[in-house]
Amino acid sequence: AQKVTQAQTEISVVEKEDVTLDCVYETRDTTYYLFWYKQPPSGELVFLIRRNSFDEQNEISGRYSWNFQKSTSSFNFTITASQVVDSAVYFCALSDLYSGAGSYQLTFGKGTKLSVIP
Amino acid sequence: DAMVIQNPRYQVTQFGKPVTLSCSQTLNHNVMYWYQQKSSQAPKLLFHYYDKDFNNEADTPDNFQSRRPNTSFCFLDIRSPGLGDAAMYLCATSRVATGGRNEQYFGPGTRLTVT
Numbered sequence: 001a002q003k004v005t006q007a008q009t010e011i012s013v014v015e016k017e018d019v020t021l022d023c024v025y026e027t028r029d030t031t032y033y034l035f036w037y038k039q040p041p042s043g044e045l046v047f048l049i050r051r052n053s054f055d056e057q058n059e060i061s062g063r064y065s066w067n068f069q070k071s072t073s074s075f076n077f078t079i080t081a082s083q084v085v086d087s088a089v090y091f092c093a094l095s096d097l098y099s100g101a102g103s104y105q106l107t108f109g110k111g112t113k114l115s116v117i118p
Numbered sequence: 119d120a121m122v123i124q125n126p127r128y129q130v131t132q133f134g135k136p137v138t139l140s141c142s143q144t145l146n147h148n149v150m151y152w153y154q155q156k157s158s159q160a161p162k163l164l165f166h167y168y169d170k171d172f173n174n175e176a177d178t179p180d181n182f183q184s185r186r187p188n189t190s191f192c193f194l195d196i197r198s199p200g201l202g203d204a205a206m207y208l209c210a211t212s213r214v215a216t217g218g219r220n221e222q223y224f225g226p227g228t229r230l231t232v233t
Contacts (some may be wrong), residue, residue, distance in 0.1 A: 035221060043206055045161070045224035091160060106222060108160035 004025045004094050006109035013082050014117050021077045021112045023092030029053075034068065034075045035093040035106065046089070051075065082116045089113045121145050122225035124209050130221045130231045131199050139194040141209030151222060152184060153208040161208055167192060168214070171189040196230075204232045 003026040013019045025034065036048040049059065051068050059066045063080045079086055093106040123142045131137040134182035141150065149168050165174045167186040175226070183195040196203055206229050210222040 032182070035222075043227040045208065045210075047221050047223060050221050097131075105163060108158050111158075 002094055002096060002107040004092050004107050004109035006112050007090055008112045009013045010113045012115045012117060015084060016081050018080050019082050020076060021090050023075045023109060025073050025094045027094060027096060029096045033095040038094060039091065040088040049081050084116050084118055087114060087116045105111045122209055122211055122223055124225035124228050126228060127226060128229050130233060132233055133201065134198045137196050139207050141192045141225055142190050143211045145211055145223060146189060147211035148214045149212045150186060151210040152194050155206040155208055199232045201232050204230055212233055
């Protein structure tokens, strides 16, 4: 069975601080995909990144960076120099191999609510 | 530029009164999903369509139904809403790809209130 754990329920940081959101996953599949989504107060889930299980390269996109470590089953997300607009709930998600009918279920973590204080 | 559109954004219905939520997409994706998200929880998949093939999650109540008349549109019907059905309903789409790499694109959601 798959499982995604986001141990941090809520985090508050002061603007311009760096913050890391943790994500630990469990799967028995050797091929899988990991995702991060951002959900601002408006409610829409915004896709941030996808990473496959064979690519352990870290990725940086502007102020965002992701650290994928297969050895510890973790896919952590760091925001550098946080801004008020980063305030949102962030979800980590896992997708396994084809599970029928051409779609792939996303197993979501419970989310981490990030508040960036001006 | 809207890619996944949900209408209405806010819906109020009465206990037991049928309600329909709509979703449309301009991405021409094969798969459309409906999620229910309650306050401070992760989205929960209700069902999805792969083209015209409907796939219901095992624990989705019979009260929830869906229709997909064409590639662009998908509807969520709640036959007899209860107070426990008050939630945000999210529609998502994805393009079929092998190995699970297809990310899902979400609409802004419809917040349903049941009075």
